[in-house]
Amino acid sequence: xxxxxxxxxxxxxxxxxxxxxxxxxxxxxxxxxxxxxxxxxxxxxxxxxxxxxxxxxxxxxxxxxxxxxxxxxxxxxxxxxxxxxxxxxxxxxxxxxxxxxxxxxxxxxxxxxxxxxxxxxxxxxxxxxxxxxxxxxxxxxxxxxxxxxxxxxxxxxxxxxxxxxxxxxxxxxxxxxxxxxxxxxxxxxxxxxxxxxxxxxxxxxxxxxxxxxxxxxxxxxxxxxxxxxxxxxxxxxxxxxxxxxxxxxxxxxxxxxxxxxxxxxxxxxxxxxxxxxx
Numbered sequence: 001x002x003x004x005x006x007x008x009x010x011x012x013x014x015x016x017x018x019x020x021x022x023x024x025x026x027x028x029x030x031x032x033x034x035x036x037x038x039x040x041x042x043x044x045x046x047x048x049x050x051x052x053x054x055x056x057x058x059x060x061x062x063x064x065x066x067x068x069x070x071x072x073x074x075x076x077x078x079x080x081x082x083x084x085x086x087x088x089x090x091x092x093x094x095x096x097x098x099x100x101x102x103x104x105x106x107x108x109x110x111x112x113x114x115x116x117x118x119x120x121x122x123x124x125x126x127x128x129x130x131x132x133x134x135x136x137x138x139x140x141x142x143x144x145x146x147x148x149x150x151x152x153x154x155x156x157x158x159x160x161x162x163x164x165x166x167x168x169x170x171x172x173x174x175x176x177x178x179x180x181x182x183x184x185x186x187x188x189x190x191x192x193x194x195x196x197x198x199x200x201x202x203x204x205x206x207x208x209x210x211x212x213x214x215x216x217x218x219x220x221x222x223x224x225x226x227x228x229x230x231x232x233x234x235x236x237x238x239x240x241x242x243x244x245x246x247x248x249x250x251x252x253x254x255x256x257x258x259x260x261x262x263x264x265x266x267x268x269x270x271x272x273x274x275x276x277x278x
Contacts (some may be wrong), residue, residue: 074234084272088157089113089114091133091144094160096122098258124161129143131144131234155192162200182196197271199241200239201240202245203254218234219235233271249262250266
């Protein structure tokens with residue numbers, strides 16, 4: 001190699017080195033940008049709870065009192081009126097039977113919308129599918145499923161658990177007994193829309209039932225509704241005071257359980273304003 005070629009060769013090597021270094025620097029910058037762009041935020045992630053919504057502006061969870069649209073809870077609607085209420089057959093324990101005594105349904109104390117046992121107490125237990133109700137209009141005694149097969153009601157609201165269920169059954173037994181009744185009705189009257197209503201609260205002075213247990217049992221009621229294609233009606237929420245107990249003005253008995261006319265008016269209003277929609 002001649003002397004004149006050496007500087008040219010060195011210059012070429014320097015240019016190549018500079019290009020390599022520049023390329024490495026660009027790559028380093030790109031990797032740095034990617035790293036910081038994908039680095040997890042130090043801010044803790046807060047997942048929305050069952051009664052919360054996410055604020056789209058900052059991602060924080062903000063609790064609300066609006067029931068979650070989960071396909072099971074019946075949400076707030078305009079008042080569906082008496083026409084809707086008159087479509088409903090009510091089935092349940094003594095608290096349901098008192099719909100007759102309070103005279104708050106169409107027909108008053110002669111209403112045919114309430115299916116009740118002879119002693120008014122429909123216990124939520126292993127015999128619930130066999131217990132006989134008095135069929136309105138004829139006085140025949142038949143099971144709820146047999147009555148459903150005969151009447152084919154458009155809507156049925158079931159309210160069980162106060163008589164026997166809450167006090168004596170564990171979760172597995174409670175759900176199994178409730179589900180057995182629901183399935184029997186569905187088999188007898190497949191087109192009936194079944195709504196499982198929450199167990200009602202009791203007053204602070206009630207000695208036989210406890211609101212904490214009732215709240216737990218209502219989660220089981222909702223689970224039965226979800227697992228069997230029914231709806232859940234959270235009516236208990238309008239009956240409670242700020243201490244999670246039945247409002248004293250709604251109670252008309254020394255047991256702290258049974259309610260007066262004002263309470264049933266509130267219950268029916270809740271039912272109409274949380275109606276089934278097409």
